Amino acid sequence: MLNIASLKKTKARLALLFVAPTMLGILAFTAGPIAFSFILSLFYWDVLSPMKFAGLSHYNYLLQDDVAVTTLKNTIYFAVMVVILQNIIGFSLAMAVRNVANKYFRYFFRSVFFLPLVMSGATVSVFMAYFFNTDFGIVNYYLELVGIGSVRWLTSTQMVLVTTVLVYAWQHIGITFILFLGGFASIPEEVIVAADIDGLTGWRKIFYIYVPMVSPTIFFSSVIGFIHAVQVFDHPYILTRGGPGDANRTAVMYIYEKAFQDLEFGYGSTLAIILFLIILIATILQFYVQKKWVFYE
Amino acid sequence: MANVRLVGLTKKFDGNTVVDNVDVDIEHGEFIVLVGPSGCGKSTTLRMIAGLEDMTEGKIMISDRTVNLIQPKDRDVAMVFQNYALYPHMNVYKNISISLSMRGVDKTEIDKRVKETAAILGLENLLYRLPKQLSGGQRQRVAMGRAIVRQPAVFLFDEPLSNLDAKLRVQMRTEIKKIHQRVSTTIIYVTHDQTEAMTLADRIVVMNEGKIEQIGAPQDIYDHPKTKFVASFIGSPSMNFVGCEVVKKGHSYFIKLDENVMIPLPKQYHAEKDALLDRDLEFGFRPEHVTEPRSSVDRHKFNVTVDVLEPLGNDTMVYFTLAGRSCCARVSPEYAAEAGRGIELDLDFAKVHLLDGVTNRIVPAYNNA
Numbered sequence: 001m002l003n004i005a006s007l008k009k010t011k012a013r014l015a016l017l018f019v020a021p022t023m024l025g026i027l028a029f030t031a032g033p034i035a036f037s038f039i040l041s042l043f044y045w046d047v048l049s050p051m052k053f054a055g056l057s058h059y060n061y062l063l064q065d066d067v068a069v070t071t072l073k074n075t076i077y078f079a080v081m082v083v084i085l086q087n088i089i090g091f092s093l094a095m096a097v098r099n100v101a102n103k104y105f106r107y108f109f110r111s112v113f114f115l116p117l118v119m120s121g122a123t124v125s126v127f128m129a130y131f132f133n134t135d136f137g138i139v140n141y142y143l144e145l146v147g148i149g150s151v152r153w154l155t156s157t158q159m160v161l162v163t164t165v166l167v168y169a170w171q172h173i174g175i176t177f178i179l180f181l182g183g184f185a186s187i188p189e190e191v192i193v194a195a196d197i198d199g200l201t202g203w204r205k206i207f208y209i210y211v212p213m214v215s216p217t218i219f220f221s222s223v224i225g226f227i228h229a230v231q232v233f234d235h236p237y238i239l240t241r242g243g244p245g246d247a248n249r250t251a252v253m254y255i256y257e258k259a260f261q262d263l264e265f266g267y268g269s270t271l272a273i274i275l276f277l278i279i280l281i282a283t284i285l286q287f288y289v290q291k292k293w294v295f296y297e
Numbered sequence: 298m299a300n301v302r303l304v305g306l307t308k309k310f311d312g313n314t315v316v317d318n319v320d321v322d323i324e325h326g327e328f329i330v331l332v333g334p335s336g337c338g339k340s341t342t343l344r345m346i347a348g349l350e351d352m353t354e355g356k357i358m359i360s361d362r363t364v365n366l367i368q369p370k371d372r373d374v375a376m377v378f379q380n381y382a383l384y385p386h387m388n389v390y391k392n393i394s395i396s397l398s399m400r401g402v403d404k405t406e407i408d409k410r411v412k413e414t415a416a417i418l419g420l421e422n423l424l425y426r427l428p429k430q431l432s433g434g435q436r437q438r439v440a441m442g443r444a445i446v447r448q449p450a451v452f453l454f455d456e457p458l459s460n461l462d463a464k465l466r467v468q469m470r471t472e473i474k475k476i477h478q479r480v481s482t483t484i485i486y487v488t489h490d491q492t493e494a495m496t497l498a499d500r501i502v503v504m505n506e507g508k509i510e511q512i513g514a515p516q517d518i519y520d521h522p523k524t525k526f527v528a529s530f531i532g533s534p535s536m537n538f539v540g541c542e543v544v545k546k547g548h549s550y551f552i553k554l555d556e557n558v559m560i561p562l563p564k565q566y567h568a569e570k571d572a573l574l575d576r577d578l579e580f581g582f583r584p585e586h587v588t589e590p591r592s593s594v595d596r597h598k599f600n601v602t603v604d605v606l607e608p609l610g611n612d613t614m615v616y617f618t619l620a621g622r623s624c625c626a627r628v629s630p631e632y633a634a635e636a637g638r639g640i641e642l643d644l645d646f647a648k649v650h651l652l653d654g655v656t657n658r659i660v661p662a663y664n665n666a
Contacts, residue, residue, distance in 0.1 A: 190382035193349050198443070199370040199399035208395070212386040295386040297429060 034276065040269035047263055058270035067246055068254060068271060075251040076278070078165055078236075079229035083222050085169040090176025090221065095210070097177075098184050110181070114174035121171065125238035128167040129154065132239075154240050157247035164236045164248055168229065176221045183217030184210070215294040223286050230279055251275045299360050299373075299450030299483045300325050301346065306355035308341050308507075316341050317507040319355070326481045332494035333504035334530070339487045342504070343453050346485060348372050360450055370399075375444035379456040381436045383428040383443075389415075390424040393442045414446040417479065418472075434465045438472070445480065454486040458493065470496055491531050495519065503527050520648075525579070525657040528650060534584050534614065537624040538652065541580040543573035552580055552651075554620035560597045563646040565662035577654035584614065586645040587626035597644045603636050615640065 041059070044052040062068050097109045116124065131137050132153035140150045153163040187210070195201075195209045211218070233252040236242060242249035251271060259268025301323040308316040316338040323329050331339040344350035346357055348369035357364050364372050375396075383392050390411055397407045415421045418438040428436055437457060444452055454473070458466045474497055477484055488494055494501050495515045503510040503518065503526070511518055511527045522528035522536075529535040543562060544553045550562035550570045562570055590598055601617035608614075613633035615626045617640075626642050634640045651660040 188380065188382065190378040190380055191384060193347075193369075194376065194378065194382040194384075194443075196349065196369045197347060197374065197376050198396035200395070201368075201370065204399065209384065212384075215386075297385045 037269040037272050037276075040266055041273050043266045045265045047265065051266075054266055058267050061267065062270055062274065067249070070246045071249045071251045071254040072274070072278070074161060074247070074249060075230055075232070075275070078161060078168075078232060078250060079226050081162075081165045082169050082172075082229040083225045085165060086173060086176040086225050087218055087221060089169065089173055090180050091211075091214070091218075093173065093177045094180035094184055095206075098181065110178075113177045116171045117174035119171065121168075121234035122238055124171045125167060125235045128170075129239050132163050132167075155244060157244050160240055160244065160248040161236075164232075164239055167239065168232060168235050171235075172225070172228070176225065179217050179221050180214060183214035187213045212295050216296055219286070219290045219294045223283060226282055226286070227279055230275065230282075300358075301451055301483060301485065302356075302358040303342070303346070304356040304358070306342060306345060306357065307353045308338070308345060308350065309353045315507050316345070316352075319504075319507075319509055321502055321509070321512065323483060323485065325483055328477050328484045328486065328497060328499045329502060330486045330488060330494040330498035330500075331502045331504055332488055332491055332530075333510075334489060337504040338507040339489075339504050340455055343376075343455055343485060343487045346451070347374055347376050347453050373450040374453055375447050375449040375451075376453040376455065377437075377440045377444050377457045379459045381428070381440040381460075383436060383439055385428050388425050388427055389420060389431070389439050389442075392428070392439055393420075393424075393446050396443065396447050410446050410448075411442075414442045417445065417476065418442050433461050434469060437461065437469055441473070441476065445476065448480075448482075450483065452482055452484045452486075454484065456488055457486075458488070458490075466493075473497060491533065495531070501531075503530060505530075521659075522650070523659055525581075525652050525659070528581055528652070528659060532583055534625045536581045536583050536650070537587075537619075537622070538579045538581050539620045539622045539624065540654070541578050541620070541651075543570070543576065543578060543651075545574060552578075554580060558599065558620055560599070560644070561646075563649055563662075565647065566651060566660070569660070573651065573660070578660070579652040579654055581650040581652050581659070582644060583648065584625040584627040586648040587624070587642050588645075589628045589632035590641055590643040597646060598641055599644065600639055600641050602639050603634050606633055606636055608633065615642075617642075 042054055042056070044054045093109075093113055097106055097113070100106045100109065131139050134140060134150060134152050134155055137153070139153065144150060151159060153159055191209065191213070192205075195205050200208050231252050232250050233256065236248045236250050237253055240248045242253050252275070255268050255271045255275070258264045258271060301321075303319050303321045303323075306316055306319040307314065315336075319338075319342060321329070331342060333339050341350055345352045346359075348364065348367060352365065359372060359374065384395065387395065393414055394407050394411045397410065402410075411424070412421070415424055418441060420435070420438055420442060423431060423435060423439075428439065431439065437460075440457070457473075458469050461469060470493060473486075477497075486493075486497060498515050500512060501515050501518050502512050505526045511523045513521075518527060519531055522531060525538070529538070539554050541552050541554050543566075544551050544559070550567070550573075551559045552562055553559045562573070566573060599619075601619060603615055603617055604623070605616040606613055607616070608630060610630070612627045613630045615628055615633060617624055617626065628642070632640075650662070652658070653660055
């Protein structure tokens with residue numbers, strides 16, 4: 001006779017077997033390092049000497065460390081600006097390409113806008129450093145041609161982070177562009193047609209129809225974009241090595257400097273844990289707020 | 298007065314003509330149904346009237362005004378779609394009122410009109426629900442409400458009942474008819490369902506391959522189809538067709554279906570009987586005109602073997618083979634025999650048709666009863 005209890009047990013064991021590799025992966029490469037980082041943040045450790053318990057002194061020190069506070073501020077400003085810029089430009093480009101009548105031009109633009117994403121951040125930053133060079137950069141050349149004059153893109157403390165935002169957003173625009181193309185494709189054609197007949201045209205159509213109907217895409221691209229942008233390293237590092245001063249220094253860059261240049265692994269881990277908490281809180285906040293503005297059919 | 302005139306309306310896609318020189322005059326308050334199979338150009342015609350599709354040639358006039366170059370929103374038309382096309386992020390109230398808001402109508406007036414419309418459609422208790430919280434029938438009513446609230450010159454319905462189940466479809470059909478009786482606005486309605494066309498229309502426009510096959514009142518189209526397409530498309534089950542020739546024996550004329558089946562030429566064809574000789578013809582009759590034997594003049598009895606029976610409850614459809622073609626008769630359930638058995642059927646002469654096998658047009662009958 002079939003024993004239901006033993007069948008359930010066998011099924012549960014089998015299920016466990018299937019999820020085991022993933023669980024092990026998460027333990028080894030995600031949960032493990034996070035836990036180890038947290039433990040490390042409670043110790044002094046320079047690799048060469050034995051670890052020494054520090055308690056919460058790293059966390060106390062962080063509050064008084066002006067550079068750490070600046071880098072965290074820079075990072076949040078950078079991530080917020082990137083998310084806003086990527087959503088606006090990605091949405092606009094997708095809208096424009098969607099309306100291109102010739103399908104070959106549509107394919108062409110899809111590829112062109114996606115292309116920067118397949119390049120490395122380092123490569124992009126190297127040639128963008130030339131583009132935005134104050135003295136011989138092509139951007140300033142054209143600005144001078146039109147009479148605006150030269151801008152200190154990478155040498156001004158006010159402009160350098162903005163420049164990094166522009167470079168980063170330019171490289172990553174392809175992903176939001178593709179996401180929005182998919183979002184627009186999911187809007188039923190009849191709804192757009194009904195809007196035409198109802199008199200929803202131009203900006204009204206964008207704000208009353210397109211934006212609410214791609215709100216899940218905006219939300220997704222914002223969450224992913226923020227998580228990704230907060231971890232930026234290569235662009236500000238290669239563009240200006242974090243300078244001038246600390247104006248272009250981001251949290252991950254500071255973590256790297258503290259841990260691998262100054263060999264303060266405990267303090268580096270403290271910064272990493274704080275950054276992790278910032279990402280976690282921001283993501284939870286985004287999920288909480290989305291209930292009010294994201295529409296799912 | 299919202300009359301609609303389509304003059305030489307033509308639409309070509311990549312060289313293919315999908316709507317071919319369509320001319321229709323629609324009177325104010327008329328309920329016109331464009332009916333035809335998928336791809337016949339009926340929806341494209343409707344979209345051109347709405348301004349959602351550019352025409353290749355021709356002219357569209359709404360209320361005696363040429364609207365060829367006028368934007369959809371300015372044509373004074375409202376459209377109801379097959380899949381409702383409601384704005385999923387707006388509640389019912391907002392869905393119904395948005396077109397008025399966009400036209401700058403006063404808020405008090407909007408509220409009054411939305412509530413009036415909701416009352417007509419029985420949506421009063423659903424005004425603050427989202428479309429996803431509504432059933433298919435309720436959604437379709439909201440879609441109609443969105444159209445009604447604007448008080449447009451013309452309503453355009455694009456297969457609005459196709460997504461509903463059979464029972465709801467019948468209910469909504471009645472609702473639409475009631476609404477038309479109440480608002481008396483011109484309606485142009487597209488469907489592939491000939492039952493919908495028959496039940497709703499003041500006049501039916503039957504389309505096939507981009508062209509108009511016939512325009513007329515539902516009963517007139519049913520009784521006097523002009524082409525084989527119309528005869529077979531309107532009516533369910535469709536009209537039976539059997540190849541035939543008209544022969545003369547002595548002074549009498551007969552329709553010869555095959556060597557064994559000859560029936561006297563119905564009197565409505567007597568006026569042109571000689572012209573029918575030696576022509577490639579088909580003999581057409583509707584299932585309901587072949588019944589169990591009835592005592593009446595102008596009827597012809599014949600025996601067939603039942604192939605298949607389809608009981609419908611009120612009637613039974615009997616499928617049989619006549620002169621090599623599968624045919625169908627509608628008999629009373631009591632009369633229906635078993636499959637494989639012989640049965641005597643009775644054909645109403647006054648309702649039969651002859652079809653020209655070359656032109657596929659129905660041969661005009663005279664003194665038609």
